[in-house]
Amino acid sequence: MKKLLSILGVAAAMVIGNITARAADKEINLFAWSEYVPQEVIDGFTKETGVKVNYETYASNEEMLAKLKSGAVKYDLIQPSEYTIEQLVKEGALEELDQSKLSNAKNILPEFQKMPHDPEQKYTVPWMAGTVGIVVNTDKVKDEITGYKDVFQEKYKGRIVALNDNREIASWALNTLGIGCNDFSDENLEKIKPLISEWMPLVKAFDSDSPKTALQNGDVDLGIVWSGEAALCYKADKKFKFILPKEGAHMFIDSLAIPKGAPNKEGAMAFMNYILRPEVSKLISEKFPYTNPNGEARKLLAKEDMENPASFPQGQPKLDTFRAVEDDVITKVDKLVSDLRSGV
Amino acid sequence: MLVAHIAVKPLLPQGMKRINWLLGGWSGVVFLFLYLPMIPLVVYSFNASRGGVKWGGFTFGWYTALISDHTLRSAMSNSVFIAIIVTILSTLLGTLGAWMLYRYTFPFTRAIGTMVFLPMVIPEVIMGLSLRLFFSGINQNVGDHVDWFALGKLSVIIAHTTFCFPFVMVAVQARLAGLDPALEEAALDLGATPSQAFYKVIVPYLMPAIVSGALMSFTLSMDEYIVTKFTSGPQSETFPIKVYGLVKTGNVASANAISTVLIVLTIGLVVVSETLRRKRV
DSSP states (O other): OHHHHHHHHHHHHHHHHHHHOOOTTTEEEEEEETTOSOHHHHHHHHHHHOOEEEEEEESSHHHHHHHHHHTSSOOSEEOOOHHHHHHHHHTTOBOOOOGGGOGGGGGBOGGGSSOTTSTTOOSEEEEEEEEEEEEEETTTOOSOOOSHHHHSOGGGTTOEEEOSOHHHHHHHHHHHTTSOTTOOOHHHHHHHHHHHHHHGGGEEEEOSSOHHHHHHTTSOSEEEEEHHHHHHHHHHOTTEEEEOOTTOEEEEEEEEEOBTTOSOHHHHHHHHHHHTSHHHHHHHHHHSOSBOOBHHHHHHSOHHHHTOTTTSOOSOOOEEOOOOOOHHHHHHHHHHHHHHHTTO | OHHHHHHHSOOOOTTHHHHHHHHHHHHHHHHHHHHTTHHHHHHHTTBSSTTSSSOOOBOSHHHHHHHHOHHHHHHHHHHHHHHHHHHHHHHHHHHHHHHHHHHOOOTTHHHHHHHTTHHHHSOHHHHHHHHHHHHHHHHHHHTTTOOTTSSSHHHHHHHHHHHHHHHHHHHHHHHHTTOOHHHHHHHHHTTOOHHHHIIIIIHHHHHHHHHHHHHHHHHHHHHOOHHHHHHOOTTOOOHHHHHHHHHHTTOHHHHHHHHHHHHHHHHHHHHHHHHHHHHHO
C-alpha cells in the first residue's frame, strides 16, 4: 500500500509538473497568423537553442488583440500588422527591443524600417510585407479586370472569394470612392454603405485563412486576397493573374513584437534575430511568398520567386498602409460591414 | 417432416412480408446515411491535390507526411493526456458526489442535486465564454505571481472536468436507485468499518456505472471543440483544434488522412473487443 501510494505520489507530481510548469527560459509562446510561420523555422530554432516554441494561431488582428488583452495567457511574441502595432505602441503595450541582441536587423531593407507605425524601429522586427489584391482565373474570366469595380459585377455573383476582414472590406469601398483607406468619418461611412451592400451578396465565400483553396478548387474565379495567397496560386498555375486595384490597395507590414510582461524576453529576442538570418528568411519566403523585407534573403531567392508578380509587385501601384484608429470607430466599421453582410 | 417444416416457417399474415421489406429497406437507408460520408473522406485522403474536392491523382503522400509531422503527434498526445486526467477527476467527483447525494441529507440537497447538472445542458459557447472570463479574472489578479491558471493544459482540464463529471454522476445515480440498503447494513453488521463497507461492497456494485461514466468522460473530453477553443492556450492545442485548423487553412487532405487512420483504429478496436467478448462467452 505504501509503495503504491509513493508511486501515485510521483505520478501526481509529474502530472502537475506537466500541467503547470512552463520553464520560463526554455519555452516561448508565439501567437501568430495562421499559414505564416513554417514548421521548419520553428523546428530549426528549437534545435539550435533548445527553446521550445508553442505556436498558437489567429486569423485577424482583432482576434489577436482580444485574446492578448484578456490577460488569460501570457505571450512572448506576437505578430501584429502595422495599424495594430501603432495602436499597441500608443497604449504602451509593447516592450522596447534590445537592439544589441538584433545583430541581423541590418538585413532589413531601409524602405521597411522606421515606418509610421514604429518611427524609431524600437518595438518591432518586420516579418513580411504584402498587399491585398485581385486574383483572376484567366481561364474563366476573359474581361479585363483592373479594380474593385470590375470584380464586383452582377455577372460574377457567386464566383468571388473575399477576405473575412471587415476593415479590409471597408477600405476597398473607400478606395473605390477615392477617399483613402484611413478616413472613417461618419460622412464617409454613409457614402460606402450603398457600395458595400451592393457588393456583399455577390461574394460566395469570406475566408482570411486560406482563400487560395476556393480559387484552386475552382469554386470561385475571382478573389480579393492576401498577396502571398495569390503568389501561391500563381506558383501552382500561371492562369491565376494578380492585379493590384487601380483605385488603390492596402499594403501591410506584419512584424514580430514582444508584449509587455512577456515571461521570456530573451527567448523572444533570440527568435527575432533567428528569423532575420537570410537563409531562415528565405525559407519563410519560399513557403509563404509575401514581399520579403530582408534584402539579404532576397539575394538567395530563386529568380522565379523574385519574378512572381504577387510577391514583388512591379511598376508604381497605388499603395497605402492602414493607420490606427479609435476603438469606437473600429466598432462602427465592424458593425456597418457585418450588418450589410448579413443583409440587415 | 411436414410438421417440422410448418413449425420453422410459420405462416405470415397477409402483408407482413411487405412490412418486413420496408423495414429492411429503411434500416439500409439509415446505415447508408451513417456510413456513406466516410467513403469520400477515405478516398480523398489519397488525393494528390491538397485542397480537397478536385482530384489530382493518387498518392500516399499525406500518410507519410503524418508520420513526419510532430505537431499532429503532440496535439494527439495533449488530447490523450488531458482526457486521461479528466476521466480520473470526473470519475472521482461524479462517484463521490452521487454517493453523497444518495446517502446523506443536508440543507439544499435537492437544489445541489439539480444544479450539478447545469453544465450538461448549458450551451457550450456560454460555458466556454464564462470559463474564459473566469480564468482571465484569476490571471489579472494573481498572474504576476503564479501562472498556473494561464490558459493551457490545466485550464482545459478544469473546463472539461466541469462538464464531464455530471455524466458519471447520472450513471452512478441511476445504479444507486436500485441499490438494496440492506447490503451496506449487512456489511456493517458483519464488522466492516463504514469506509470498508463503501470500498468493498458499494464500489464493486457501482462498477458498471462507474466504468461507463468514465468511458463517456474520456470520449467527451477527446472530441470537445468549443469549450476547448475558449480555454486553451499555446501549450494545449488539442487534436480537434489541430484538425479544424488544418481544414481551415486548406490542408483538407492531411485532415482526411488522419481521420482515416482514426476510423481504421476505431474499427480495429471494435473488432478486437468483439472477438474477445465472443471467446469469453
